[in-house]
Amino acid sequence: MTASRIALVTGANQGLGRALAEGLAAGLNPDDLVLLTGRDRQRVADAAREVAAAPATRARVSGEVLDVTDTDAVARLAEELRVRHGGVDIVVSNAVARLLPGESQAERADEYIDVSNTATHAVLRSFGPVLRPGGRLLVVASSLGTLGHLPKRLHHLFDGADLDQVEYAVESWRSAVHQGTAAEDGWPLWLNVPSKVAQVAAVRAVAAERRDGDLAAGTLIAAVCPGMVDTATSRPWFEDFSHAQSPARAAEAVLSLLLSERVDPAHYGELVRFGTALDWHSGTPSTEQDHLLTP
Numbered sequence: 001m002t003a004s005r006i007a008l009v010t011g012a013n014q015g016l017g018r019a020l021a022e023g024l025a026a027g028l029n030p031d032d033l034v035l036l037t038g039r040d041r042q043r044v045a046d047a048a049r050e051v052a053a054a055p056a057t058r059a060r061v062s063g064e065v066l067d068v069t070d071t072d073a074v075a076r077l078a079e080e081l082r083v084r085h086g087g088v089d090i091v092v093s094n095a096v097a098r099l100l101p102g103e104s105q106a107e108r109a110d111e112y113i114d115v116s117n118t119a120t121h122a123v124l125r126s127f128g129p130v131l132r133p134g135g136r137l138l139v140v141a142s143s144l145g146t147l148g149h150l151p152k153r154l155h156h157l158f159d160g161a162d163l164d165q166v167e168y169a170v171e172s173w174r175s176a177v178h179q180g181t182a183a184e185d186g187w188p189l190w191l192n193v194p195s196k197v198a199q200v201a202a203v204r205a206v207a208a209e210r211r212d213g214d215l216a217a218g219t220l221i222a223a224v225c226p227g228m229v230d231t232a233t234s235r236p237w238f239e240d241f242s243h244a245q246s247p248a249r250a251a252e253a254v255l256s257l258l259l260s261e262r263v264d265p266a267h268y269g270e271l272v273r274f275g276t277a278l279d280w281h282s283g284t285p286s287t288e289q290d291h292l293l294t295p
Contacts, residue, residue, distance in 0.1 A: 005032040006081060006088045007059075007258075010068050010123070011095030013038040013047040016140065016226060016254075019247035020092055021061070022051050023255040028059035033085075037066040038095075068095045068119035071126075078126035087132040090258055093123040094140040105191050109177045116195045117170045117202070121163065124206045133217035136258045141223040144193050145200035145271050148283030151186045154194075158201035159280075162209075166202045173198075188285070199223060200271045204280070207269025220263045225273035226250040 007024045011017040013036065021036045028034065036051060038044040048063030067073055081088050097108070097115040105112075120139055131137050147155055157169035173194050176182040187194055203223040207214075214221060228244045253274050257267065270277035 003031075004085075005029070005090065006035070006085045007032065007090035007092075008035040008037060008064075008077075008081070008088055008127075009092045009094060010037050010066060010119070012036040012092075013040065013043045016247045016250055017092070017094040018047055018051070019251035020094065020254060020258075021047075022054060022056070022248070023251050024090065024258065025051050025054070025059045025061050026056040027255060027259045030058055030060070032059040034059050034061045035064045036061060037064045037068075039065065039067045041065050068093075068122065069114040071118065071122040074119070074122040075126045078130050082130040087130040087135075088127060089132050089135045091123065091127045091131065091135075091137045092140065092254070092258070093120055093138070095119055096140075105189060106177050106180075106182075109174060109191060112191045112195065113170060113174050116192075117198050120199050120202050121167055121170075124163065124202055128206055128210070128221070131219065131221075133219060135219050137221045138254065138257060139199055139203050139223045140254070141196045141199045141203075141225060141271060142192070143225045143271075143273060143278065144283075145196035145223060145225070146278055146283040147197060147201075147281050149193055149285060150188070150197055151285050153186045158197060161201055161205055163202055163205040166198055166205055169201075170194075170198050200280070203271075204269050211268060215263065215265055215268060218261075218263050220257065220268060222257070222267050222269060223271040224254050224257065225271060225278070226254055227274065 005028055007028065009017050009021045012021040021034055025034045036044060036048045044063040044065055048061050051057060052061035066077055095115050097112045127137060147159060158166060161169065173182065173187055176185045176187055183189065200223045203221060207221045210221065227250060257272065266277050
């Protein structure tokens with residue numbers, strides 16, 4: 001075991017994930033370790049090497065191949081880190097599937113749900129138990145993750161649900177998409193709306209079971225909204241990027257939660273945007289275009 005801090009970021013070989021890995025590598029101590037993960041071995045290796053060589057880097061940096069849609073692989077890595085290091089101190093679930101305008105949402109549903117939701121559930125289930133006291137576990141979502149963005153007829157599926165119930169709701173949504181009954185059942189057309197709500201609901205479910213012990217130990221579990229970020233994933237959807245942030249700028253608010261010595265109880269189990277917890281019940285269903293363009 002080691003007293004050094006262990007940090008892990010998924011989807012970290014580009015975009016916001018890469019910026020978060022860079023920020024952690026610069027903000028942690030020389031004995032600490034940042035694990036930069038992704039699916040492509042060469043891209044992970046290249047990114048890890050570049051982050052390790054950056055002038056601002058202080059911590060150790062290592063690349064780790066991880067397909068977050070492989071729940072067994074996620075569980076194995078969590079167990080390996082428990083055995084090797086006694087647990088982890090910082091976990092950021094950041095992986096996202098890229099969708100392009102004009103692509104069939106229904107045809108891409110499985111990949112999108114697996115990367116955004118199945119992976120979130122796996123990270124929470126596997127890394128929650130090995131998160132050391134005083135640790136941080138953040139799931140990157142968006143402001144679309146508040147419950148009010150879904151029609152009221154669907155609220156009961158996520159409001160006050162435990163993680164098993166959230167998973168069941170996600171799989172029911174997946175089945176409705178495949179069966180062509182999603183609209184009839186009230187699900188929004190765009191995948192990112194129910195996906196983000198489900199991500200935040202999953203965080204809330206896990207946090208509800210751990211809140212008292214985590215707050216006593218200075219541990220934070222939360223979802224975060226980084227705002228609009230200028231990345232290869234988001235750029236095809238927008239014409240005006242004048243208000244978009246660079247990945248490095250967007251990472252700043254998230255890093256402040258990860259590296260802060262104190263946990264604000266108001267953030268625990270919530271969706272946090274620029275340091276403020278958003279009301280879980282806020283938001284209203286609007287046009288599909290509005291849903292699509294909300295950061």
